[in-house]
Amino acid sequence: MKILKIPKQNLDLFVSVLPAFGDVYAPVRRGTGYAFDRPSLWSDVHMDYPRTILPPKKFMLPPREATFSFDPVKGFQDKLADAAKPTVLFGVHAYDIYGLNILDRVFAQGPYKDPYYIARRQATAIIGVDFQPDKNHFARSMSADWVDTGFDLFLSDIGDSYLILVGTSRGDDIVLLSGCLTEKPTEVDIAEYKRRANERREAYQTRIELEELPEILEMEYYNKVWEEMGARCLSCGSCSMVCPTCYCFDVTDEVNLGTRAGTRIRQWDSCLFKTHALVAGGENFRAARASRVKFRFYHKQRGFVAEYGRPSCIGCGRCIEVCPAKIDIVSVIESIRGERHEHASSASPSA
Amino acid sequence: MSEPKTVLVIDDDHDFVAAIEALLTSSGYRVATASNGREGLQEAKKIQPDLILLDVMMTERTEGFFTLQEVRRIPSLSRIPVIVISSIYTDQPVFRVSPEAGWLPADLFLPKPVEPVRLLEEARRLMGESSQTAAAGRKP
Numbered sequence: 351m352k353i354l355k356i357p358k359q360n361l362d363l364f365v366s367v368l369p370a371f372g373d374v375y376a377p378v379r380r381g382t383g384y385a386f387d388r389p390s391l392w393s394d395v396h397m398d399y400p401r402t403i404l405p406p407k408k409f410m411l412p413p414r415e416a417t418f419s420f421d422p423v424k425g426f427q428d429k430l431a432d433a434a435k436p437t438v439l440f441g442v443h444a445y446d447i448y449g450l451n452i453l454d455r456v457f458a459q460g461p462y463k464d465p466y467y468i469a470r471r472q473a474t475a476i477i478g479v480d481f482q483p484d485k486n487h488f489a490r491s492m493s494a495d496w497v498d499t500g501f502d503l504f505l506s507d508i509g510d511s512y513l514i515l516v517g518t519s520r521g522d523d524i525v526l527l528s529g530c531l532t533e534k535p536t537e538v539d540i541a542e543y544k545r546r547a548n549e550r551r552e553a554y555q556t557r558i559e560l561e562e563l564p565e566i567l568e569m570e571y572y573n574k575v576w577e578e579m580g581a582r583c584l585s586c587g588s589c590s591m592v593c594p595t596c597y598c599f600d601v602t603d604e605v606n607l608g609t610r611a612g613t614r615i616r617q618w619d620s621c622l623f624k625t626h627a628l629v630a631g632g633e634n635f636r637a638a639r640a641s642r643v644k645f646r647f648y649h650k651q652r653g654f655v656a657e658y659g660r661p662s663c664i665g666c667g668r669c670i671e672v673c674p675a676k677i678d679i680v681s682v683i684e685s686i687r688g689e690r691h692e693h694a695s696s697a698s699p700s701a
Numbered sequence: 702m703s704e705p706k707t708v709l710v711i712d713d714d715h716d717f718v719a720a721i722e723a724l725l726t727s728s729g730y731r732v733a734t735a736s737n738g739r740e741g742l743q744e745a746k747k748i749q750p751d752l753i754l755l756d757v758m759m760t761e762r763t764e765g766f767f768t769l770q771e772v773r774r775i776p777s778l779s780r781i782p783v784i785v786i787s788s789i790y791t792d793q794p795v796f797r798v799s800p801e802a803g804w805l806p807a808d809l810f811l812p813k814p815v816e817p818v819r820l821l822e823e824a825r826r827l828m829g830e831s832s833q834t835a836a837a838g839r840k841p
Binding site for chain 1: 738739760761762763764766767768769770771773774793795796797798804805806
């Protein structure tokens with residue numbers, strides 16, 4: 351892997367070449383949070399943001415997309431060309447890149463390959479940047495606090511400069527196009543990179559113990575925690591919407607007047623929604639909220655382990671931040687493990 | 702006689718803008734100005750110019766690059782020809798913005814100081830005019 355560095359004072363120039371590789375999206379202010387959006391000035395870009403409201407999955411699996419249209423005269427016309435629009439995501443944290451790598455396993459590497467997802471992933475350059483964990487990050491526990499694949503470039507703060515890991519040939523092209531803005535790192539730079547990486551690892555305030563968790567979940571299927579969660583959960587689905595690895599979607603046909611032509615629409619769904627397991631005939635396999643909350647935890651922490659060898663949770667902390675009922679995954683897992691501590695960010699579960 | 706074409710000049714250097722405005726006006730063009738990228742975009746949406754002359758280093762030194770990206774993204778503006786006129790070429794020699802910079806989504810890059818005759822020629826060319834057409838609109 352090629353390793354370079356760029357002085358921070360030249361990062362604005364470096365970002366200026368990115369439009370050559372696609373529409374640039376970077377973390378910018380959105381209300382009280384941050385979102386990947388198009389900056390209108392370099393000063394709009396926040397390199398030290400804690401997390402964005404929505405993860406970058408919105409670029410690979412849009413909240414709502416037309417996959418194809420159908421018409422008795424024109425036949426089926428797919429929308430793959432729309433999906434393959436060159437895009438650059440600048441400033442993506444390691445756990446979010448890890449989240450995309452997990453989605454890759456479902457949509458790009460599994461038995462059912464999704465051409466729309468694959469087209470977007472291939473058309474999107476990812477430029478990562480490191481971050482300082484806050485009280486809701488537990489990416490270290492989920493082994494998602496660093497990545498060695500899934501990005502074109504990765505920037506790590508080493509003081510006056512960023513160290514750049516070049517992950518792909520497209521990343522190399524970006525570096526080459528930016529002229530002589532980058533330089534070779536020195537031994538001092540590498541030492542500083544390692545010192546800061548160690549410091550970041552130590553900075554995590556929130557941890558989850560994963561050992562034997564799938565087995566413990568198996569044993570605790572009827573634990574009263576799930577009923578308590580069901581009583582608190584509002585079934586709003588916010589946790590799934592902001593989750594980098596929740597990928598449930600619904601497919602509907604929007605038919606034009608005359609009912610002969612129309613568009614097939616795919617849009618995000620959530621297993622927290624009451625209609626998620628509703629089937630023809632009115633049967634609902636998860637009509638109770640408690641069963642839906644439990645299903646989501648079990649799929650992320652147990653089902654995914656059985657299928658892909660690791661939990662799909664990457665410890666970004668978004669679900670903790672967004673839950674209106676203050677349901678906190680860290681506290682839930684601690685309760686299930688029988689080691690309930692008060693998590694720094696959580697409200698009292700009895701509240 | 703057809704309406705004079707409109708050129709929008711986006712630059713924070715007032716002396717430069719005044720000089721360019723005089724040059725273009727005397728050549729029969731209507732000129733609008735803006736002193737930063739955001740104002741420039743608003744003005745462009747409002748007047749739909751036939752050509753945009755865009756500086757790079759304004760309030761921020763890469764401002765013009767971001768403005769250009771927006772011009773290319775906004776459907777009503779995306780086809781308007783843009784000439785980037787900037788001294789970033791000489792100010793940032795390590796950065797690959799040469800007059801041939803193929804990555805810049807501009808129709809043309811001209812380093813400052815700009816040669817007036819060349820600028821007029823290129824402006825006419827990008828607005829699809831012959832020298833005669835532009836001369837016909839010239840003020841007496």
